[in-house]
Amino acid sequence: MGAATARTAPGGLLSIGQVLARLQDDFSDLTPSKLRFLEEQGLVTPERTRSGYRKFAQVHIERLRLILTLQRDHYLPLKVIAEVLEEVDAGRDPVIPGASSRSASTILAPRRVLSSDELQRSTGASAKFLGEVIAAGLLPASEVFPQDAVAQVTALLRLAERGITPRHLRSVRVAAERESELIAQAVATRGVKTGSPHSTEDSLELAGYLETVRSGVLRHRLTGGS
Incomplete structure (x- = not known):
């Protein structure tokens, strides 16, 4: 899957607009400028027509x-993503840093949205429970959901079995919104343009640091400081 040696796939080549149409359901912040930025960083190298179109x-x-998932879900900086890509290009299936149970091939598996x-069928959740999850702001009010919603709803069901219902977790959504605002302010103070690829990368990096701090505080409280 080398950036410079990709072969034309059956069905022909795609324009930037067609690429966005395929990926924006999963990556809503993907823009033409971000695609060009990833190309400039050497992470992906599209083919060129004689007139220079990508x-x-x-x-x-x-x-x-793979790149976008590593940024969004694993908060990896571009330098680390480049190292993962080198392993993939060499024919290996590297384990994702910080996610010992997940490899690059699992990310590349086909993704789809769920009604x-x-x-409900995938998780065993009732329509009522799913409604409670949405009402608590833990999933967006939508007619379709990303594949990773299965893991989220399953976790919420296990918590509910132990008495921690979606209603109790409204604070999680509120905390996430506050952290999002905090990150946005921090990125803005650095003079990074909102919505730019650099802004997204900075935001995801800060989110990763916050997640590490949050997990550490929670472990400390649960173990009594041991």
Whole structure:
């Protein structure tokens, strides 16, 4: 899956607009400028027509999905992402840093959205419970949900079995919103343009640090400081 040696996938090459159409359901902050930024960083190298237009094969789409997932879900900086890509290009299946049970191939597995009925069947959640999750702001009010909502709803069901219901977790949403505002302010003070690729990278990096601090505080409280 090398950036410079990608082969044209069956079905032809795609324009930037077609790439956005394929990926924006999962990565809503993806823009043409971010695609160009990733190209400038050497992480993906689309083919070029004789007139200079960028064209993307399916292998580029898979590479972009991996890059964007590593940024959004694993908070990895571009330098580390580049190292992961080098391993993939060498034919290996590297374990994602900080996620010992997940490898690059699992990220590249096909993703799709789920209807509310499919989400309920996948998790065993009732329509009432899913409604409570949405009402608490723990999932967006939508007719479709990303694949990773399965893990989230399953975790919420296990918590509910122990008496921690979605209603009790409204504070989680409030805390996330406050942290999002805090991160946005911190990024803004550095003079980084809101919505730019640099802004997204900085925001995800700060979110990763906050997650580490939060986990440490929680462990400390649960173990009595041991």
